Amino acid sequence: MPAAPTTDGPATDGPTTGGPTTGGPTTGFVVTGVEPAAAELAGSAAGAAERLLTRPPVGLGDVVPAPASVRPQPAANFALPADAAVRVSADPAARDVAEHLAELLRPATGLPLPVADLPTIPGTLMLTLAATAPRSAAAAVREWAAEEYRLDVDVDGVRITAGTAAGLFHGVQTLRQLLPAAVESRTTVAERWVVPGGTIVDRPHFPYRGAMLDVARHFFTVDDVCRVIDHLARYKLNHLHLHLTDDQGWRIAVDSWPRLATVGGRTEVGGGPGGWYTAADYRRIVGYAARRHVTVVPEVDLPGHTNAALVAYPELAPGKVAPPPYTGTEVGFSYVDPTDERTYDFVADVLGEVAALTPGPWLHIGGDEAYKVKGAAYTGFVERVQQIVAGLGRTVVGWHQIAPADQVDGRVLQWWGTDGDDPTVAEAVRRGARLILSPGNHAYLDMKYAPDTPLGHDWAGLIDVHRAYHWDPATHLTGVPAEAVLGVEAPLWTESVTSLAEIEFLLLPRLPALAEVAWSAPSTRSWAGFRERLAGHGPRWQAAGITFHPSPEIPWPHLRQRPHRRQPATSPPTSTTFRHIRPRADSNHVE
Ligand code: TNX
Secondary structure, three states, X not given: XXXXXXXXXXXXXXXXXXXXXXXXXXXXXXXXXXXXXXXXXXXXXXXXXXXXXXEOOOOOOOOOOOOOEEEEOHXXXXXXXXXXXXXXXXXXXXXXXXXXXXXXXXXXXXXXXXXXXXXXXXXXXXEEEOOOOOOOHHHHHOHHHHHOEEEEEEOOEEEEEEOOHHHHHHHHHHHHHHOOHHXXXXXXXXXXXXXXXXXXXXXXXXXXXXXXXXXXXXXXXXXXXXXXXXXXXXXXXXXXXXXXXXXXXXXXXXXXXXXXXXXXXXXXXXXXXXXXXXXXXXXXXXXXXXXXXXXXXXXXXXXXXXXXXXXXXXXXXXXXXXXXXXXOOOEOOOEOOOOOHHHHHHHHHHHHHHHHHOOOOEEXXXXXXXXXXXXXXXXXXHHHHHHHXXXXXXXXXXXXHHOOOOOOOOOEXXXXXXXOOOHHHHHHHHOOOEEEEOOHHHHOOOEOOOOOXXXXXXXXXXXXXXXXXXXXXXXXXXXXXXXXXEEEEEEEOOOOOOOHHHHHHHHOOHHHHHHHHHHOOXXXXXXXXXXXXXXXXXXXXXXXXXXXXXXXXXXXXXXXXXXXXXXXXXXXXXXOOOOOOOEOOOOOOOO
């Protein structure tokens, strides 16, 4: 007779590794004094019983962003055995996702997790490239069905199926969230690695889901940027927009105009040393992102926000006089001379080199707050730059100020208004433009959470987690049909942000809120459900050493006892002095 289980198997009381399928020393059952056949029977019965008793700490639906469909099978929980292996369809991109999964799980589990191609040996974690049947006909014709995945968990293992490596990658991120929070630890942890049983079928609601990092106002290292990419990937965001140039600094080396970086890159807000990315640095960022199925969208902001370029090349400045370097936080005063042909050589050279380094389809040309280039001078400039981008075979993206310029194939406007009524943008959409929505009062990650937030701005209002979550991209702008909305992007401007900890403090927990707005169908979204699901991510971020804002809106399991206004235990952001953004007094622009 098997003895009774020594414990009722709460997941966190379990062994370091091993589980029912290995029958290792840590199953929690003791079998004594029985014949071999009976022992075998007893052993397998004990294994079955333990599987039934194994309670995962995470529910199958506890995923952010909310999946399209979740069918739990509580009797089918899976515990990762010591000999767990990853098996994957023989395809280089899928193989890379499998390696990524193993890399994610090895540090905390301490398991070897070898990766091999299917079908040699069935593994416990299987990644299969195949149609995610059954798939609706409607989904099949939507371009974003490409990112769909299906995840099946039963007592024998986990199977992720997708039509593309990107779909497999999203499935891996879901699996990561279904494991105990300790999986985020970078060192080996004593834990039972149980995954809740059942099936998830999931796909994004919008194809473009992104965040922007302003590396111009303050410079951030390649490692910092890569860490931001990790945060995006975790929440199934698939675009990183890099704001590479602004008045305070030029951050990308351009061979044909070398002083842009070597002179224009040496400044930043507040007088710090600045910096820039070499081509190799930038390639590293792009490659790191690509491996996480994130596309980099480079922005060269034109014709305004160009003081750093003018310092480096006075020939681009109106009057050909170099302005002094600028390290303040005002906007709208600088511009490249739209009447000089040399300016268009500059634009073509810079965009050509940036395009050559960038595998993705998008080139962002800025276009915001060019207060001193007005009317036809402005639209004429934008139209020429749009043609340069088209000539490079890329799709142009610009801040919504470029709306009055002529339509060019595929053009995308990034809308950052705070009022959902914008007739000029609605008209550009009628002429064929598509939109990325970054409403300043919902998606701007540089806004403060609350009046006492130690960094950030408030010109677009305060954005707590609820405000970041509570809006619908499909209906947000009057006169813009849902089909014109490509997706959502959360910009992080960095006038007040000087370190990775500060970036993370502003990103988390609002980035997952915006990720859910972009990924999850409205029918699967609810604030009540979201705040409960998000709560489980606090321990994950803590385990990974990630800074976040412990917003009192979220019922954090391990932070509950803390007074509301305390900062996170991990690297609290320092308070920074910040002058409110406003057009310079000498700006004569009226919007
Ligand atoms: C507006 S939004 C800007 C940026 C500032 C930001 C600060 C947009 C396209 N331009 O230049 O950094 O406000 O929140």
